[in-house]
Structure formats: C-alpha cells, structure tokens
Amino acid sequence: MKKNAFAQNRWESALQNNYGTPAIALAHGKGSVVWDIEGNRYLDFLGGIATTVVGHANPAVVSAVSKQIKELSHVSNYYMHEPALRLAEKLKDFTGQSGAQVFFCNSGAEANEAALKLSRLTGRPKIISTIGSFHGRTIGALSLTGQPGKRLPFLPLLKGVKYVPYGDLAAMERALSRRVAMVILEPIQGENGVVVPPKEYLRGVRELCDRYGTLLCIDSVQTGMGRTGSWFGYEYSGIVPDIITLAKGLGGGLPLGAMIAVSDVAPRFSPGDHGSTFGGNPISCAAGLAAISVIEKQGLLERVTEAEARIKDHLAKLPGVREVRGSGLLIGIVLEDDIAAELVEAARRSGLLINAPAKNVIRIAPALTVTAVQVNEFIKKFSRILSNVYQPTKRK
Ligand SMILES: Cc1ncc(COP(=O)(O)O)c(C=O)c1O
CATH class of the missing domain: 3.90.1150.10 (Aspartate Aminotransferase, domain 1)
Known part of the structure; x- marks a missing residue:
C-alpha cells in the first residue's frame, strides 16, 4: 500500500x-x-x-520561533512579555488609531467570540450579520455565520442575530435600530466564494452604524495581514471600524487571533470579563512579528x-x-x-x-x-x- x-x-x-x-x-x-x-x-x-x-x-519565522522557544515558551496572562507587547503595538499602529487596544486569542472563531462578548457590554441585545458570511464554528461565531446549512444541525444558537443580504445597503438600513449592538462584516466574503461587495458598501454601512450608535466589526480574519494589499482589507474604503478581528495570517503559520477595539466608542473589557490561556503566547507572537517584518522589509x-x-x-x-x-x-x-x-x-x-x-x-x-x-x-x-x-x- x-x-x-x-x-x-x-x-x-x-x-x-x-x-x-x-x-x-x-x-x-x-x-x-x-x-x-x-x-x-x-x-x-x-x-x-x-x-x-x-x-x-x-527563515525569519523559523529563527524567531526557535529563539523564542529557547527563551520563554508560555507564561499565562498573569505576566507580560515582550513579543505580545510589541505585536499589540504594531497592530495598534496599523489601525492608525491612538486609542486602539488588542485582545489576543488563538483563532478566528475566538476573535469573533471576543467581539460578540464586547458588543454585549453595550447592553443592546441584537446583532446584524450578512447572508453567506463565515465567522467561525464555535456556538457564538456560528450564530454570526450567515450560512444556514452550517447552523441548522446545531440549533438552538444565539437569539437576536439577523442576516441581511451582503452588499445591500437598503436591507442594512431596514434591519438597523437602536437595539442593534453590532454589525459584523467581512470586507470580502472568502468562504462564500470570494464575494466582493460594491465599492461604497463599507462606507455606507459605517454611516448607518454611526446613525444608530451601532458598533461596526470588520472580520479581517481571511482578508487581513496583507492579503489584499493592505493590513486589514477594508482600508480602501476610508472607514474606521469600531472592532477588527484577525487570525489566519496573523501568526505567520502559528495559531494566533486578535480582537482589536479600535474606536473610542467600542467598549473595553475589564479584569475578569474575558481571557484565554494560550492567547497571545510568546511563540505565536514572535512568529507574527517575524511575518510582519518580512512583509514590511x-x-x-x-x-x-x-x-x-x-x-x-x-x-x-x-x-x-x-x-x-x-x-x-x-x-x-x-x-x-x-x-x-x-x-x-x-x-x-x-x-x-x-x-x-x-x-x-x-x-x-x-x-x-x-x-x-x-x-x-x-x-x-x-x-x-x-x-x-x-x-x-x-x-x-
Ligand atoms: C472571515 C473568517 N472569519 C472567521 C473564520 C474562522 O477562523 P478559525 O477557523 O481560525 O476559527 C474564518 C475561517 O475561515 C474566516 O474566513
């Protein structure tokens, strides 16, 4: 054989x-x-x-990971370490927003779970996602995913999530209200077949979210880390999201995710609100920093x-x-x-x-x-x- x-x-x-x-x-x-x-x-x-x-x-990733694992492999989040500090500072710089703050996790689903929890801190009960979207497989992230075939076997999921046609501003406007905590969107729907929205869509959604005081979360898990020619994939639109989620390319091949609260209106976690044992561990962060340095150099x-x-x-x-x-x-x-x-x-x-x-x-x-x-x-x-x-x- x-x-x-x-x-x-x-x-x-x-x-x-x-x-x-x-x-x-x-x-x-x-x-x-x-x-x-x-x-x-x-x-x-x-x-x-x-x-x-x-x-x-x-070679840059191999060398960074090898050096890091010899020095410090894992410390828990009771302690700080240089790779996480440097990577968070780098991501904050990429957002261009001086108040941006990062939460590290291990995957795209976890990054979106973190965004979902953050949105709950607004006190509003509803979320808007888009038909065809993919945000992950855990119960929260799956609840955000606009593909019924993936959700149906696992009902009941979270209540209060509405799915609107991707790229359709009028539908978004109809669905929005002051009870909506967050709109979550991919700049391009990767898992749905690389579906690109109309050029003005993100800007239009941003304006609508501003009107209703709703958070806009851009899921850059697939489009991020340079893949579309910019760091997060939405920059062409000129908007500033309230939340960005990242994973995939972030760790340069190692498991790493991040949820960035970008704007001043995005809530922030307080001690005890959220956490992850491995999130932002030194080795994955060292790999991520090495990958970013290769992209830049x-x-x-x-x-x-x-x-x-x-x-x-x-x-x-x-x-x-x-x-x-x-x-x-x-x-x-x-x-x-x-x-x-x-x-x-x-x-x-x-x-x-x-x-x-x-x-x-x-x-x-x-x-x-x-x-x-x-x-x-x-x-x-x-x-x-x-x-x-x-x-x-x-x-x-
Ligand atoms: C846009 C988007 N969000 C979230 C996820 C989930 O990421 P993970 O598989 O790391 O949980 C994916 C994975 O394909 C994705 O493409």
Whole structure:
C-alpha cells in the first residue's frame, strides 16, 4: 500500500470525519512549495487557506520561533512579555488609531467570540450579520455565520442575530435600530466564494452604524495581514471600524487571533470579563512579528497587487472562466459550470493545491512571498487543467 493510502487508513481510524479524509499527507514545505510523504511536489496556491502569509519554513519565522522557544515558551496572562507587547503595538499602529487596544486569542472563531462578548457590554441585545458570511464554528461565531446549512444541525444558537443580504445597503438600513449592538462584516466574503461587495458598501454601512450608535466589526480574519494589499482589507474604503478581528495570517503559520477595539466608542473589557490561556503566547507572537517584518522589509503589500493583476489578466481570458474576482492574493475564479471540485482533484493530481469554496468557484490564496516564476507556473498549470476538465459542448 502506498504511503498516502496508508495514512488515509490511519486517519479514518483515529480522527473524526468532520473534514472528510484528505487525499495526501504533507511532510514539509519551502515558500510556496510543499511535498507529500511519497515525495510528490505541489505548488501551494492555498497557503493553509490564506494563512501562511510568508510561505512555509520562512527563515525569519523559523529563527524567531526557535529563539523564542529557547527563551520563554508560555507564561499565562498573569505576566507580560515582550513579543505580545510589541505585536499589540504594531497592530495598534496599523489601525492608525491612538486609542486602539488588542485582545489576543488563538483563532478566528475566538476573535469573533471576543467581539460578540464586547458588543454585549453595550447592553443592546441584537446583532446584524450578512447572508453567506463565515465567522467561525464555535456556538457564538456560528450564530454570526450567515450560512444556514452550517447552523441548522446545531440549533438552538444565539437569539437576536439577523442576516441581511451582503452588499445591500437598503436591507442594512431596514434591519438597523437602536437595539442593534453590532454589525459584523467581512470586507470580502472568502468562504462564500470570494464575494466582493460594491465599492461604497463599507462606507455606507459605517454611516448607518454611526446613525444608530451601532458598533461596526470588520472580520479581517481571511482578508487581513496583507492579503489584499493592505493590513486589514477594508482600508480602501476610508472607514474606521469600531472592532477588527484577525487570525489566519496573523501568526505567520502559528495559531494566533486578535480582537482589536479600535474606536473610542467600542467598549473595553475589564479584569475578569474575558481571557484565554494560550492567547497571545510568546511563540505565536514572535512568529507574527517575524511575518510582519518580512512583509514590511520585502515590500509585499505592493507586490501582492502586481501578482493579482497578472493572475486576473491571464485567467479572465480562459474558456470556462466567467469572472475572476477578489483583491490582492485572495482571488476567486468563477467558472461557467459547477466543475470546481473536479478541478481541485485534477489540480492536486498535477501538483497544484487550490480549493473550491463553492461548486463553481476556485479560490487561491498563496503566500504573499509567491515568486513571479511560481505565478507563471500556476497560470500555466491551471490553464492546462481547466482545458482538460471544462467541456463547453456538454453545456445545456
Ligand atoms: C472571515 C473568517 N472569519 C472567521 C473564520 C474562522 O477562523 P478559525 O477557523 O481560525 O476559527 C474564518 C475561517 O475561515 C474566516 O474566513
């Protein structure tokens, strides 16, 4: 039996089936390339779902983590340490707001749970989220998630959450009132198939939230840490959110999340209100700081937009592609037919890792360090795979 097949047997025996059984087990990686346990090479254009922002085994991250674990691995939140202080200061700087304050946790769901708890401190009972949104799988974050299929098996969830169509300002206005504590939104709905709202949407929602004294939480878990060419993904709109949530790329590949209370009107936690044993631990914070330093030193925020333009230009012309959407290196390739799952399989067999958030959408979210040569390799490989799988004659 081949090694991957053997690993599948072990997986099925020892792990729950919530992810289905993956086809391959990965052994190591370098930058935007990974190898499986049989030695097969893959170009990684998924990046741990928008997480390995500076690639696999980035020397700066490896060195920062190695140094940190030798010095101090975990101390609990009864004590301060330099990596958390420095990372919080860095994030605060990125918001551009002198009063911003950070709470560290370990994941996107936890960051949104923290935002939810913070919003409860307003004393208002209601929340508005958007249809198609994804905010995490814990009960609170799932209650915010606008995908009924994910919520239904786990009812009852939190009461008082209303879901409005994404991108629709009139619907948002109808739903808002002085009883709404918080509106939570992604700048781009990543899990829903990289759905981009109209350009004026975030600004419009900000104005509506101001009118009703409602907090605006921007969930930058997937769009953050440089992925769209800015630190949080909403900056193009010119708004200042009240709360930002982060995870994925924040830890440079290690588990780390954050909830930032940005504006003066956002409540703040008091001692005993909230906490997390591992949240903001020294090693994850050291990795996050190293990743940020790579992004800054290598000017990756600018490079992201160059790569985006090249990928969009090439892919938009391919037969079988209806639209290429997204921003920076969070790109959704919308297909003419529901062949996304088939494409993902064919791509993996050809040494390319991508994924399908919807039946007709392929998502790519490679490391921001992806090279021009690797972008060309992706375009070539993807074009060939699509031309093999897409059969226009079969269309009704
Ligand atoms: C926008 C958004 N929010 C929250 C989450 C949940 O993050 P985690 O899986 O780290 O809990 C995700 C994960 O995909 C996400 O894309």
